[in-house]
Structure formats: C-alpha cells, structure tokens
Amino acid sequence: MGTAERSGTPADEGATEVAAPAAPQAPVRDIPAAGPEVRAEPRAEPRADERPPGYRPLWREEPARRRRLPDPVRTAAVRAVLVVAVTLIMAMVAFLCTLAESWLAFPMVLGSVAGTVVATWGVLDVWVTRQVWNQRHGVVSVPSSTARAMRRERRRARRQARAAERGGQGRIGRRGGAGQLSHP
Template sequence: MWTEEPVGRPRMPDPVRASAVRAVLIASVTLIEAMVAMLGAAAGTWITAPALLCTVVSTVVATWAVLDVWVTRQVWNQRHGVLSSPSSAARPRRLRRGSPARRGAGKVRGPAGRRVAGLR
C-alpha cells in the first residue's frame, strides 16, 4: 500500500517555483555558453568572440532571473501572508504607567510631535 511520508519543507508556491525553474534553466544555458567560449578560446576558433558576448549578456539575464525569484517570493509572502508566532525571546508589550495627564494628554503638539513654543 502506498503511504506518503511527511516532507520537511512545504512545497513552494507555483509562481515562485516557476521563476526558480526559469532561473535555473537560464543559469545552466549561461554555464554552457561559458564552457563553449572557454573551449573555443583554447582551440583558437572563430566562435570564441560571439560565445563570449553571449555569455556576458546571459550573465546579466541570469542575474535578473535570480532577482525575479527573490522578488516573486517576497510578493507572494506579502500577498498571502506567512503564519508566524512570536519566538520564546519575544517580550510582551509593556503597559504604560501613569495617568493620561502625566503622559502629556491635552498638550498642544506640532506636526512632528514636538511641543509648540509659547503654548501649554
């Protein structure tokens, strides 16, 4: 009988996974182009210059693809939320002591929260 084993990590969301696969494919093509440029340079053939130019362009595209994975992941986390709980080191919020009058209630304050000169 088939039984599913629990996985250590949850599966990545589809948009993040798609951008990660795209980034891996672009990076692998870039590495292949770099290998062709290196072997062409070692053999002294005409393909060296075009392969080197393509490798430089592909490196920029691969960097962009990796950034796309990071941005897609951040956007996914922002839109769909991440379930988190405070760690054991998190402290509970402190209650402010004193009456509202002691804390400055009723005082006239300026736009930055500073006390306005000449007013109480």
C-alpha cells in the same frame, strides 16, 4: 543467501549444490509465470502484521520538512535555473573555443556576458516574486520568529509602563473632597 547458493555452485569442496525450483513460481504483480496463461489478481500490499519476517520496504514515507513553494515562485525558480544552466554551458563553450583558438570564441563570450545579465535578472525575479507572494498572501508565523519575540517584549514594556503610571496615581478611593460626584 551467499553467492555460491545463488549461482548453484559449491563454495568449496564439501558444500552441496542447491537444487533449482521444479515448478514455476507464483506470479508477481500481474506478470504470469512460464507455462499456460495464468490470470492473477493484483496483490495488495500486506499489512504490517501480515508481512513475513525480515521484510524490508524499498522506501519509507517521510513527511516533508518544508512546505512546497507557491506556484509563481516555483515557476520563476525553474526559469532561473534553466537560464543559469544555459549561461554556464555558454561560458564553458566560450572557454573551450578560446583554448582551441576558434572563431566562435568571441561570439560565445558575448553570449555568456548577456547570459550572465539575464541569469542575474532571473535570480532577482525569484526573490521579488517570493516577496510579492508573501506580502499578498501573508506569511505563516512560526513560534521561533524573531518578530514575534520582539512584539512580545514591546507589549510587556508597555504593560509595565502603564502599571507604573497607575501606581503613581494610586487607586481612586472613596475619600471626601472636591470632585466627589456622590455623597457617601
């Protein structure tokens, strides 16, 4: 539908006007149309086969790419982001106060330095909290993990070493001689 059709005015001289609907439209999501009180039942989302042609949903559900952070790690991350944001604001105010030659510049610079120390602590807190959580609750092993590939190589090397060791001794056979426990 073009702009001319929406507004009801012709786009050029030969076009005809679009008539406005005479009756009020059906209620949408429990909002009644103009006129007497109309009570409508909430409409469920139409199934894929019932949707009108040209229907496009507003959004499409997609699976999450990564798992959600554990609660303690997420809490530490939020705290660190807030501290970093406040520190950046203090640094900006200190810079602007310095440009304006305000008496507030020196205290703001001191506050920015202290905020930088606290922000560094906050970022390290996120890292340490994540490491502690991983150590206590274990890490989900991923097939592409380098640690898994290295373990696999070490196992293969041990197997080959044992096979080579056995190959030098040869199989225990039923030969006569000393050390034989039973008679043939």
